[in-house]
């Protein structure tokens with residue numbers, strides 16, 4: 001992988017990490033203060049190597065311990081890490097050790113079937129020195145259509161606090177926006193809420209006054225941006241990815257989740 005400024009660099013300032021045939025990661029300096037780079041890994045050394053490659057352009061690293069798709073789990077990554085806590089924690093420990101202190105290291109997990117096992121896992125993860133833990137309140141076998149088990153999170157939040165840890169616990173699953181985040185935080189005690197599909201449907205869901213008619217107000221502007229993206233990157237794959245959410249309305253936060261900080265909600 002090598003670093004390369006895409007055409008026309010003087011105008012866009014876009015930073016592109018290119019593979020052999022396509023860009024693997026593109027970003028812009030304005031994103032850096034908000035950008036957490038999520039890593040799927042089953043190897044501490046490779047995770048550190050990957051992190052070192054992009055560390056100058058991001059603010060933190062998150063370890064994906066929740067993806068249930070076979071492209072992750074067959075290689076021991078994503079949700080497969082949930083049942084391999086030694087490996088999971090060794091990756092977090094390695095990242096924390098090798099990254100400078102101002103770079104955050106966080107993890108996103110799913111619930112284990114038993115609450116007792118979940119708490120044991122959480123204890124080990126918190127002890128690696130991470131900054132925040134996101135809990136997708138579904139188990140590995142649950143699908144998105146299954147209601148998230150947010151009622152299980154309060155005990156986890158209290159458990160983390162009981163450890164004397166001041167790390168943020170972030171709820172994920174079924175939150176639809178600003179107003180709904182109040183309900184979720186009240187029910188769980190979570191510091192923050194991460195939203196995925198709600199943001200895909202309406203990227204303004206993070207606002208206290210979300211747009212009610214994104215099809216008219218946002219989609220046309222978003223599609224214009226997609227055209228510019230295609231012009232700059234000449235990537236059909238990227239174009240298709242960008243257009244997918246615009247069909248099911250639109251999103252600026254593609255395939256990523258955005259989270260409310262507690263501060264933003266207060």
Ligand SMILES: Cc1cc2nc3c(=O)[nH]c(=O)nc-3n(C[C@H](O)[C@H](O)[C@H](O)COP(=O)(O)O)c2cc1C
Nearest residue numbers: 064108136172173174175194195196197198255257
């Ligand atoms: C299109 C799409 C892509 C996703 N990609 C990731 C990902 O790369 N990493 C991750 O941790 N979760 C990913 N997720 C899962 C979400 O972050 C989230 O855990 C899940 O959708 C539940 O949250 P929700 O109820 O707010 O949608 C993805 C979800 C969707 C819909």
